[in-house]
Amino acid sequence: MSVILQGLAAVTNRDAKVLILGSMPGAQSLASQQYYAHPRNAFWPIMASLCGFSVNLAYHERLVLLRQHGFALWDVLAHCQRQGSLDSAIRHEQANDFNHFLAEHGQLKLIAFNGAKAQQSFNKQVLPTLAITPPRLLTLPSTSPAHAAMSFDAKLQQWLQIKQRYQLNDGST
Template sequence: MTTVHSFAPIAATDATRLVLGSMPGIASLRAQQYYAHPRNAFWPIIAALFDLPAGLDYRQRCAHLRAQRVALWDVLHTCTRSGSLDSAIAADSIVPNDFAGFFARHRAIERVYFNGAKAEQLYRRHVQPTLPARWAALPLSRLPSTSPAHAGMPFAEKLAQWHGIARA
């Protein structure tokens, strides 16, 4: 088991939507980039939703995300886990990120989206009950995981379900 730490959020102060994962996987931790695994569908979905030019590097993709007023972060600040799977997170090691501080700095957030069921479960259990009423009442939406471990759903179906973040 290894103790892992999440990244700082990618967020403009005027962000209106927050997309949350659980904790970066091994490929992302090595690259120090969100969703760095080559088979993760997150960045291809974002590119399709916001008509991003092909071949953008990570910094440029993040800049486009901020320009669309979409923030990106993880529910967990730190945890102990073997491998990359959410199912390997040791429950007694969970330390959530500081969402009260995040929402205080990003007051325009109107909706929270979860990249998969585990992110939603962790948020509802470890974060939402600790938030002031205004932030605890934000609308929440679970989206299908973009992880390569969630390969049972075709890309087109994932993309269709993720369209909500582009329309918000």
């Protein structure tokens, strides 16, 4: 039986330039109330490479550095039903309020999807309801350990597009 899951709060500041969206946090992330908490998820090693910080920093320190570098984190879905952690098991999706989020974050240049499911849910649940034109959308390979067909290095090369294409803060703000 699937249970109704509630996502995590957005990690952001008003001058964020890139919003990274997942679909819905996995079971381990929800249990620990931390984005990308599974130890084999490549998200934090990738962001550490992009932003130049140690992946071994405490969770709250990594969040501070992400915000300083112009990143925001959130998920497309506010609620859903899912048994386990796989995106393919997600049912009864309810999206977060992106009209409000985009209105409050006028500096956003990019919404980057962490995997195809996040992009698909956004296109289905969010785009038809938007009153605001969203910034550029970019779908990146999932950092989930379930997406093992692609190596870490190949994922990192795709994620580096964010740094190469968008003027981000150097973290000193």
